[in-house]
Amino acid sequence: MISTPDKLDLAQTPTPFYPLERLTAHLGGPRIWIKRDDLTGAATSGNKIRKLEFLLADALAQGCDTIITSGGVQSNHCRAVALLGAQLGLKVHLLLRSDSEPKTVGNLLLDHLAGATISHYSVKAFKRLDRLFEQWQDHYQQQGSKAYAIPTGGSNGTGIWGYIDAAKELADDFAGHNLKPQAIVHATGSGGTQAGLMLGCHLHGIDSPVKAYAVCDSSAYFADKISADLKDWQERYPSDIDISALKADTSDRYIGPGYGQADPEVFEFIKQLAAMEGILLDPVYTGKAFYGLVKDIKQGKYAQWRQ
Numbered sequence: 625m626i627s628t629p630d631k632l633d634l635a636q637t638p639t640p641f642y643p644l645e646r647l648t649a650h651l652g653g654p655r656i657w658i659k660r661d662d663l664t665g666a667a668t669s670g671n672k673i674r675k676l677e678f679l680l681a682d683a684l685a686q687g688c689d690t691i692i693t694s695g696g697v698q699s700n701h702c703r704a705v706a707l708l709g710a711q712l713g714l715k716v717h718l719l720l721r722s723d724s725e726p727k728t729v730g731n732l733l734l735d736h737l738a739g740a741t742i743s744h745y746s747v748k749a750f751k752r753l754d755r756l757f758e759q760w761q762d763h764y765q766q767q768g769s770k771a772y773a774i775p776t777g778g779s780n781g782t783g784i785w786g787y788i789d790a791a792k793e794l795a796d797d798f799a800g801h802n803l804k805p806q807a808i809v810h811a812t813g814s815g816g817t818q819a820g821l822m823l824g825c826h827l828h829g830i831d832s833p834v835k836a837y838a839v840c841d842s843s844a845y846f847a848d849k850i851s852a853d854l855k856d857w858q859e860r861y862p863s864d865i866d867i868s869a870l871k872a873d874t875s876d877r878y879i880g881p882g883y884g885q886a887d888p889e890v891f892e893f894i895k896q897l898a899a900m901e902g903i904l905l906d907p908v909y910t911g912k913a914f915y916g917l918v919k920d921i922k923q924g925k926y927a928q929w930r931q
Contacts, residue, residue, distance in 0.1 A: 626827070626863045629785060630685060631677040634708060635664040637790075641797040646900050651921055654806065658903065659794065662910075667734060671817050672704040674786030675778035680708060682782050683772035690764050693774040694719040694753060696884060697744070701777050701814075703731040706738035715769070716740040717760060721750045777814025779849075781856030784820035791824025798830070805832045807926070811913030812836035812874060813883070815846055819853040822870050837913035838876045840883035846874040878916035884908050890915045 640660040648655045664673045683691060691709050695702040697720045709716035718740050726732055726744065735742060745756065757773045764771040778786070798805065808825070812818040818836045825834060838846060850872040858867055880887045886907035893915045894905045905911040920926060 626861060626865070628789065629678060629782070629861070630681045631785070631789070632681045632684075632712075634668070634677050634680070634711075635673045637664060637674075638793045638796070639663050641794075641801075644901050644903070647897065650900065651918065654921070654926055656917075657801075657803070657805070659797070661790070662904070668704045668707050670700055670704070671786070672701045672778055673708070674790055675783035675816055675820075676704060676708055676774075676786070678785040678789075679772075679774050679778055679783050680712060680714075683714070683774075684712070686770070686772060688714070688770045688772035690715040690717065690769045690771040691774060692717045692719065692757060692760050692764075692771050693778075694721070694750075694757075694776045696720065697722040697726045698731045698884070699776075700731060702740075703734050703738075705774065705778075706735045706740040709740070710738045717764075717771070718742045719750075719753070719756055719760070720744050721747060723747050775814075777816055779814040779816025779819070779853060781853060781858070781860040783816045784823065784853055784857055787817050787820025788824035788827060789820075791821055791830060792828050794824075795828045795830055807835045808832050809835045809837070809913065809917050811839055811909040812846060813839045813909060815849040815853055818846065818872060818874070819850045819857070822850065822872065823854060823857065823865075823867070826865070826870060833873060836872065836874045837916040838874050838879055839909050839912050840879060841876070843872075843874040843876045846876075847872050875916060875920070878912050878919065880912065886912060893918065 640663060641657060644656045644658055661671050662669050664670060691705055691714050693702060693705045702718045706716050706718065718735055720742060722744055723746050728736060761771045761773060808821060810817060821834045825832060854867040854870060890907055890911050894907060894911045897903050897905060905914055
């Protein structure tokens, strides 16, 4: 087994894992279990913190005092970086994407409260994101600081360790409940969780396919992005693992109007699940993915797994 790199102890794990009995009964099967990674923390909760345990450990190991990262103006990832950076005594600079003057509410308000430096850029300018990262890293170097760049969503060869590690936790969950899941389903946006789960299942002997529901971009995009993240991982952490055998399975049928935009049906499903199971989904990621899963179940795409 390949050795795991250093990580910081930032997330509240292991997260709860249990069946959604009322939803399963409502659908008539298959039995649905949920992994509550929304409970990895308070304001820093969600999947991002698992990736940041490894990325921020790497930044500190390299002697960096500044973190630069990017995302949408209401990015959960950027909010988590801002708050964890403050917790660790690191300066944080956020490059945020917005074509209009944003209101200081939601995650953007939390970014400001955490003391992050914020630069706003248009969608067009974000197409040159690599150059923006280089520009700001050079800026901090000239000031005598050392900046560490974390890509959007924390999704690269180091960040995917978060869900390689989480797959081991899932393996323990499955063993504890004597389960062999027919599929592991999740939302995908930047691809890091998806790549980590795929590789983690391979490394930890989980013989269950990873099925992702995209919240943006096409299935072809994710095939390329996952391949790039896995190659980056193998370059950073050499091994004899055949990553070419790992193929992304991504549905792009439920993206709706676009990233951060959901159809009325998604909001209605979020309301129904909250009333049925006390689970709060969001319309950007988990709401779309869960809605897509349930639609596919109703359309018989998981019928062979009802036993």
